[in-house]
Amino acid sequence: MHEQLLASFDARVPAALARAVSIVENHRPGFEAILARLHPRLGRARRIGLTGPPGAGKSTLGTHLATRWRAAGLTVGIVAVDPTSPFTGGALLGDRIRMEGIALDPGIFIRSMGTRGSLGGLAASTREVADVLDAFGFDRVLIETVGVGQSELDIARIADTTAVVLVPESGDAIQTMKAGLMEIADVFVINKADRPGADRLHHEIEITLGLRMGQADRHVPAHHGGSTRAIRNPAYAARNAAARDDAERWTPPVLATMAERGEGVEALVTAFDRHFDYLERSGVLRSRRRQRLRERVVEVVERRVRERLWGDEETNAWLDERITAIEDGTLTPFAAAAALLERSAGLIARESR
Amino acid sequence: MHEQLLASFDARVPAALARAVSIVENHRPGFEAILARLHPRLGRARRIGLTGPPGAGKSTLGTHLATRWRAAGLTVGIVAVDPTSPFTGGALLGDRIRMEGIALDPGIFIRSMGTRGSLGGLAASTREVADVLDAFGFDRVLIETVGVGQSELDIARIADTTAVVLVPESGDAIQTMKAGLMEIADVFVINKADRPGADRLHHEIEITLGLRMGQADRHVPAHHGGSTRAIRNPAYAARNAAARDDAERWTPPVLATMAERGEGVEALVTAFDRHFDYLERSGVLRSRRRQRLRERVVEVVERRVRERLWGDEETNAWLDERITAIEDGTLTPFAAAAALLERSAGLIARESR
Numbered sequence: 001m002h003e004q005l006l007a008s009f010d011a012r013v014p015a016a017l018a019r020a021v022s023i024v025e026n027h028r029p030g031f032e033a034i035l036a037r038l039h040p041r042l043g044r045a046r047r048i049g050l051t052g053p054p055g056a057g058k059s060t061l062g063t064h065l066a067t068r069w070r071a072a073g074l075t076v077g078i079v080a081v082d083p084t085s086p087f088t089g090g091a092l093l094g095d096r097i098r099m100e101g102i103a104l105d106p107g108i109f110i111r112s113m114g115t116r117g118s119l120g121g122l123a124a125s126t127r128e129v130a131d132v133l134d135a136f137g138f139d140r141v142l143i144e145t146v147g148v149g150q151s152e153l154d155i156a157r158i159a160d161t162t163a164v165v166l167v168p169e170s171g172d173a174i175q176t177m178k179a180g181l182m183e184i185a186d187v188f189v190i191n192k193a194d195r196p197g198a199d200r201l202h203h204e205i206e207i208t209l210g211l212r213m214g215q216a217d218r219h220v221p222a223h224h225g226g227s228t229r230a231i232r233n234p235a236y237a238a239r240n241a242a243a244r245d246d247a248e249r250w251t252p253p254v255l256a257t258m259a260e261r262g263e264g265v266e267a268l269v270t271a272f273d274r275h276f277d278y279l280e281r282s283g284v285l286r287s288r289r290r291q292r293l294r295e296r297v298v299e300v301v302e303r304r305v306r307e308r309l310w311g312d313e314e315t316n317a318w319l320d321e322r323i324t325a326i327e328d329g330t331l332t333p334f335a336a337a338a339a340l341l342e343r344s345a346g347l348i349a350r351e352s353r
Numbered sequence: 354m355h356e357q358l359l360a361s362f363d364a365r366v367p368a369a370l371a372r373a374v375s376i377v378e379n380h381r382p383g384f385e386a387i388l389a390r391l392h393p394r395l396g397r398a399r400r401i402g403l404t405g406p407p408g409a410g411k412s413t414l415g416t417h418l419a420t421r422w423r424a425a426g427l428t429v430g431i432v433a434v435d436p437t438s439p440f441t442g443g444a445l446l447g448d449r450i451r452m453e454g455i456a457l458d459p460g461i462f463i464r465s466m467g468t469r470g471s472l473g474g475l476a477a478s479t480r481e482v483a484d485v486l487d488a489f490g491f492d493r494v495l496i497e498t499v500g501v502g503q504s505e506l507d508i509a510r511i512a513d514t515t516a517v518v519l520v521p522e523s524g525d526a527i528q529t530m531k532a533g534l535m536e537i538a539d540v541f542v543i544n545k546a547d548r549p550g551a552d553r554l555h556h557e558i559e560i561t562l563g564l565r566m567g568q569a570d571r572h573v574p575a576h577h578g579g580s581t582r583a584i585r586n587p588a589y590a591a592r593n594a595a596a597r598d599d600a601e602r603w604t605p606p607v608l609a610t611m612a613e614r615g616e617g618v619e620a621l622v623t624a625f626d627r628h629f630d631y632l633e634r635s636g637v638l639r640s641r642r643r644q645r646l647r648e649r650v651v652e653v654v655e656r657r658v659r660e661r662l663w664g665d666e667e668t669n670a671w672l673d674e675r676i677t678a679i680e681d682g683t684l685t686p687f688a689a690a691a692a693l694l695e696r697s698a699g700l701i702a703r704e705s706r
Contacts, residue, residue: 032687040682293679293686297672298663300690305658305701310651319650326646329393333646334385337653342702348658349698 001030006037009136014106017136021111024128032300035128038135043289045077045134045141046276049159051184056165057191058144060259061268066102068269069140075107077133080144081126081155082113109133123154124299127292130158156184157295160285161275163187163268166205168197182208185252187271193256193264205254250278308347315344354383359390362489367459370489374464377481385653388481391488396642398430398487398494399629402512404537409518410544411497414612414621419455421622422493428460430486433497434479434508435466462486476507477652480645483511509537510648513638514628516540516621519558521550535561538605540624546609546617558607603631661700668697 002023008016024031048065050058059080066076102108111129113122126143133141145155156162164185169192188205190198253271257264279285309315319340325331355376361369377384401418403411412433419429455461464482466475479496486494498508509515517538522545541558543551606624610617632638662668672693678684 036685036687039679039685042682290676290680293676294672296686297675297679297689297693300686301662301693302655302659304690304694306655309654319647322650323643323646326392326650327643329395332389332392333649333653334389336650337657340650340654341657345698345702348701349695 001033006034009038012136014109017109017132020136021109021129021132024132025111025113025125027125031128035131038132041135042131043134045130045138046161046272047130047134047141047143047159048272049143049145049155049162050165051145051155051162052165052189053167054146055169056167057259058146058165061165061189061191061257061265062142062144063102064259064262064265065142065269066108066140068265070102070105070107074139075137076109076140076142077130077136077138078108078110078142078144079126079129079133080110080112081122082146109136109138123158124303126155127158127296127299157292160279160288161186161272163189163272165189165191166201167192168195168201186250186275187268188252188254189257189264189268190254191257191259194258198256202254202256209252250275250282250284305348309340309344312344312347315340315347318343354386359387362391365490367462370462370485373489374462374482374485377485378464378466378478380478384481388484391485394488395484396487398483398491399514399625400483400487400494400496400512401625402496402498402508402515403518404498404508404515405518405542406520407499408522409520410612411499411518414518414542414544414610414618415495415497416455417612417615417618418495418622419461419493421618423455423458423460427492428490429462429493429495430483430489430491431461431463431495431497432479432482432486433463433465434475435499462489462491476511477656479508480511480649480652510645513632513641514539514625516542516625518542518544519554520545521548521554539603539628540621541605541607542610542617542621543607544610544612547611551609555607555609562605603628603635603637658701662693662697665697665700668693668700671696 005016005019005023009020020034022028024034050062052058062078062080066078069076102110113126113129126145130141130143143155143159162184164187166189168190190201190205192198255264255268255271257268259265276285279288319336322331322336322339326333326336355373358369358372358376362373373387375381377387403415405411415431415433419431422429455463466479466482479498483494483496496508496512515537517540519542521543543554543558545551608617608621608624610621612618629638632641672689675684675689679686679689
C-alpha cells in the first residue's frame, strides 16, 4: 500500500510530501504503514515549538524565523495547530495566507491543522506530521500552537525546544496558565516588546521563575535582552535531570522581539542554537527523545485498544444491551467495564484481520 | 472499604459528602467502590453546565442562580472547573471566596477543581464529582467551566442543559471557538449586557445560528430577551434526533443578563426549566443520559486498560528494553505496540489482584 507514494517521497517530490502529510494527518488507511516505513529516518530535524495566547504574533515570528533559517541554507517544515478550533479546522487560514509569501519557497512546507476529535488525538497527529517532515529531511520543524491549557504541555512533549511567546497585553490572560508555561518554556519571547507593559511582563516572568527557586541560590537575571544568568530552579532541575553535571543546567532566557519588523529574531535563532547545543552536550536531547519514543509506543497501544474495542460491532452490541441495566441501577458502569474487558481480551491482543 | 463513610453519607452528614468528593476527585483508593455504591441513586439532579471565556461572569451568575434555586426550596451542588490551570489547581480560589456568601448555606455545596493530568481525565473527574453530588440528593448540580476549546465539548456531554455565557468584550476571543459553542449551547447568555457591543454580539450569535440552517426554512428570531421563535437548524436536528416529532425541536434562546445586579437571572432559570421540560417531553433526556452512561463505561474501560498496562512493572520493563531498538530504527513504535498488546492480553482482561 502506498508504495508508489513512498517512492516519490524518497525522490523528494513535493506533491508526495503533501499527500503523505494528508494521509497521516487524517489517519487515512495505510498511515501507520507510511509512518513505520519512515521511522528509521527520524531524528535529523530540530523540532522547535512556538506556543502562546492567540494574537501573540506566533505566525509572524514563525515567518521571520523561517526566512532566517532559509538564508542560512536550512529547509523548514511548519505545522500550525489551533486546538481551539474543534469544528472549523480553518481558524489558521488567515495566518496561512499571511505566510504565503514564504510558502512559494520550495525549501519551506506549511501545514495548518485544526482539532479533530480529542485534544489527545490532536497532539498525536501533530507529532506524526512532524515525523513526516523530519523524515522528508527538513532541517527545522517548527510547531506553532495556540496555547490553551493542556495543549502547551502536549507541545512540550513533541518539541526539542519550546519557546513561549507572550505580548505585553497578554499579561492578564496568561495568569491562569502561568504555572504551566513556566514548566515548559525553554525560551521566553516577549513579542511586540515596544508596547506598554513589556517591562512589567518581563519582570513578572522573572518573578515567577524566581518563585520556583525554592531555597536555592538565586542570581537575579538581567532585566532585558536575552538574560542568561543562572537561576537555580527546582522545576528545571527535574527537566534537566539527565544533565551530566551542575554546570549543564539550562536557564530559560527572556528575549524581546518586534516580529513585525523582524527585530530580535536573530537573537532568538541564536538562543535556539544555544539550547540545542545544551541539549546535545548535557545528554538531555537523547533522554528527551527516548522519552518521546516511549510515549509514542504508549500512544499507539492506547489507540489500537480503542480501535479494536469500539470498532468492533459485537462489542458495541454487547455494551448497548447492558445500558438499560445500568440505567435501572442494577448494573454499575464498573461491573460492565470489568465484564467487557474480560470478554474482549482476544480482541485487544490480536489484529482483527 | 469506606463503609463508615458511606453510612455517614447516607445519613447526609456534610463532612462525609466533602470527604467522598475528595476521594472521588483525586481517584484515591476505593473511589470506584464508592461510585459503584452510589450508582443506583443517580438521575435525580438536573445537571446544568455554565461555560464561556474567562471573565464572562460565570461565577457571579452561578451565585445568583444558586440563590434563586435556594429561595425556591431547592438544594444546589456546584463544581467549578478550570482546565487552563494545569499545575496550580487554585485559579478559581478568588471565585470561591467570592462565593462564600452562599457557601455558608448548608443547602449549597461548592467544589473547585483544577486540571490534574489530561483534559480527558478532568472531564471524567468532573462527571464523577457531579455523580457524587447527584447521589447525595442535590436538586441542581451546576458545572462551571472556563471554555477553552475541547472543554466545552466535554462539559456538554456531562450536563443535561448547557448554557454558554459570553460578554460583549468576548466577541473576538470567541471567534475561533464559535462553531464549537454553537454545537453545544442549549441556552446562550449575554452577560454584562449593558456594555457596548451587546447588540452586535447578540446579532452575531443569531447570524452564526442562521448560517447553520442550510436550506431549511428560517424564522428570524426576535432581537432581544429570550427569543424563542424557531430556527430550523441541522446542527440541532442531530442533537434533537430523539425528539419524537418536529414540534419538539429546541431553539436555543439568547438571553441578556447583568449578573452583578442579578438582572435576567429569573428569565435564565425559566429557560432552564423550559429546556428540561423539553428534554423530558421529547425523550431527549433519556437518550442523552443513556449516551452518557455508555460513554461512562467506555471511560472506565479505557482507564482500566491504562492502569493495568502502565501500572505493571514488568510491562514497563519490557517496553524500556525496546526503546533502544526503536531509537536505532530497527524496531518501529507500531511493531512494538503490536507485540506489547499481544503479550499483555491477559493483563488487560483480568484484575491484577
